[in-house]
Amino acid sequence: MSHATPSVTLVGAGPTGALLAILLRRRGFRVVVFEARPDPRRHPEESGRSINLALAARGIRALEQVEVLDALRSGLVRMRGRCVHERDGRTAMQPYGTRADEAIYSISRAALGRLLLDVATAEYGVDVRFEHRLETIDWRSGHAVIRDSAGHRIEVPMRPLIACDGAGSRVRRCLADTHRIDAREEELEHGYKELSIPASAGGAAALPREALHVWPRGDHMLIALPNDDGSFTATLFLRRRGSPSFESLADERAVAQFFDAGFPDVAPLMPRRAAEWRDRPVGFLGTVRAAPWHHRDQVVLVGDAAHAVVPFHGQGMNCCFEDCLALDGCIGAHRDWESRFKAFYAQRKPNADAIAAMSLENYEEMRAKVVDRRFQVQSALAHELERRLPDRFIPRYSMVMFHPEIPYRVAETRGRVQARLLAELTAHASSLADVDLDAAQRVVEAGLAPVAQDLSSVTNV
Ligand SMILES: Cc1cc2nc3c(=O)[nH]c(=O)nc-3n(C[C@H](O)[C@H](O)[C@H](O)COP(=O)(O)OP(=O)(O)OC[C@H]3O[C@@H](n4cnc5c(N)ncnc54)[C@H](O)[C@@H]3O)c2cc1C
Known part of the structure; x- marks a missing residue:
């Protein structure tokens, strides 16, 4: 690659950063990605992040475009509807669509992340620097300030800087703190905790596999998505404070009573619940609203960094992938970065606002209305x-x-x-x-x- 090749810097090698890096390389840019975490292909996954995700048509379209879907296919678990579990143990299957091909797919977050990174680095030559955290932005000199794991300070010119650093985006906070954009993080009163439902020793699934299982309980709910090894990952969405809440379920007895009373059919399927409850953190849920998403031709926010949404429509990552295709299209359609970022924001902001609203509405649907x-x-x-x-x-x-x-x-x-x-x-x-x-x-x-x-x-x- 010659030094004349235009270069782009990304922050964050999550799903958005990895996919966008591939698209940018396909357009001929030199791409360097700074990622705060260690390489997930060499280090085990951190606990506490969602283990599997629902992949739907928008995400599938993006993965097809960069030709990685085929490599993922064998790990996808089809979910053709929602299986609703009532308190008395009755279940009802509510199909998602009217046609046989209308299904969503459970996918391992780790497997998807590893594959996108493999394709980005090995096939496209993206330069990913792990354990490099963006600390701040020096607006006067126009540099992003990065710290590597040895403590060295690295200054990177923003020509441009594309921030894919997730819901807690440091770049977004740097932009908002200096009044270059407006940004708010609206925290939901509910948090979440993940628990496992293992397969039997022979690999048999404890619940029907072709469904996203929901235990709607009015104010809170439990869901479970199938994994490709026959296990399920369950997620409890519950208030942080009040009764019942993560705060009020303070000891193992209270937790056991809560599960036995509210989820009697699934409680016996979670043999590791006590340890997982103790060891896994309560995750944060919220909506990020920012306007605009860019500053001149220097910086743009993409994916959760621009518009994290609550996970109740299973669209967060799907929407991020759509962002990547949209920004790629704007890069093709405009010659300078500022016009590209402006067009991207104009196209995506109304859509991000819409999915944020629908995701919040879907929480009520899932935890109460489905019954x-x-x-x-x-x-x-x-x-x-x-x-x-x-x-x-x-x-x-x-x-x-x-x-x-x-x-x-x-x-x-x-x-x-x-x-x-x-x-x-x-x-x-x-x-x-x-x-x-x-x-x-x-x-x-x-x-x-x-x-x-x-x-x-x-x-x-
Ligand atoms: C409980 C839960 C369930 C979900 N379920 C679904 C689902 O079913 N379907 C769906 O489509 N979406 C789902 N989502 C949403 C999905 O996880 C996100 O939309 C998606 O991960 C966003 O990707 P991203 O790359 O923009 O951000 P992230 O995945 O957060 O990645 C950001 C990356 O940036 C790195 N980073 C952060 N700060 C810095 C820094 N300062 N310097 C360098 N690197 C940095 C991080 O280490 C990380 O690798 C769910 C989310 C949650 C919380």
């Missing part, structure tokens, strides 16, 4: 309307998870209209049989434009 009869009738009607009017009525969950051509903000706007129509059409119905489906179809045709009409003026990456 509500009205919600179930509305879901059944939404699927029936999609079967009858596939060009016009697509349930909001499906628009977000299975339709990457529909930007989040269009999904949110259409979803609001659809929610109103569904509420009106099911006002006096206690089951789908009570709804006059032909009349409902006419109401939708009159009240909701075809999807294509809303997409005619927008492009999504």
Whole structure:
């Protein structure tokens, strides 16, 4: 690579940084990534971060574009719906979509991270410097200040600096502290803790595998995603303070009582619960809102650094991957960095705001509404309307998870209209049989434009 090759500096080699590094190398840039942690391919994963993730169509599209999906396929576990576990032990499978191919996939965060890093470094020659932490930005000289593991201070010119340093982004804080952008971190009252549900000695799964399991308990919930070895990773979402809360469940007896009373069917499937409860930290959940995401042609925030969302729609990383494709497109379409960053922000900010709002709404849906009869009738009607009017009525969950051509903000706007129509059409119905489906179809045709009409003026990456 000649010295004349334009060079880009990234901070953070998480999913966003690793994928973006590949895309930038494909455009011919020299790419250096500074990553605070040690190389995850040589060091075991830190505990406390989510172990698996739900991968959906937006993320799949990005991974296909950089040709890494095939290498991941054997580790993907298909989830075709949500399996709801009621307090009395009854279960109900709620399919996510109407078509067989409408499923989401559980993927190991560590395996995905390792593969993206392997491809970035070995195939594309990205220079990743592990154990190099960005400390601050020297605005006067235009340098990022990095500290390596030996304590050496390194100054890197921001020509430009692309910050993929996650929800707690140091770069974002440097920009906000010096009033170059506005940024807020809105903490949710709920935190989370991960617990394991091992497979049997023979590898048999303790729960049906083709589902994302949910134990909705009103104010809190437990979920479990399947892993490719037959085990599940469960996550308890619970208030940090109050009763019940992570604070109030202070000793093993209280924790055992809480699980036996609220989750009697799954409690016996967690033999390591006591130790995991003790050893694993309570994770932070929140929404990051920033405006704008860039400063001149020097710095831009991408991924969680710009817009972390709560995980209840399973879209955080999927959205970050969409960001990477969008920024790559803006780089192709504009000649200078400031125009690229401005175009990227204009395209992505409304979509990031929309998925932030929908992710918060989905928490209530998952922890409370899924067991509500009205919600179930509305879901059944939404699927029936999609079967009858596939060009016009697509349930909001499906628009977000299975339709990457529909930007989040269009999904949110259409979803609001659809929610109103569904509420009106099911006002006096206690089951789908009570709804006059032909009349409902006419109401939708009159009240909701075809999807294509809303997409005619927008492009999504
Ligand atoms: C409980 C939970 C469940 C989730 N489930 C899902 C899901 O099912 N589906 C989904 O799509 N998303 C999910 N997410 C969201 C997803 O994890 C994030 O959106 C995604 O990890 C963001 O990627 P990122 O690379 O932008 O940030 P990160 O993954 O946070 O990576 C940032 C990287 O930057 C490095 N870094 C940080 N500071 C510095 C510094 N100062 N200097 C150098 N390097 C630094 C970090 O070490 C890290 O490697 C979930 C999140 C949580 C918390």
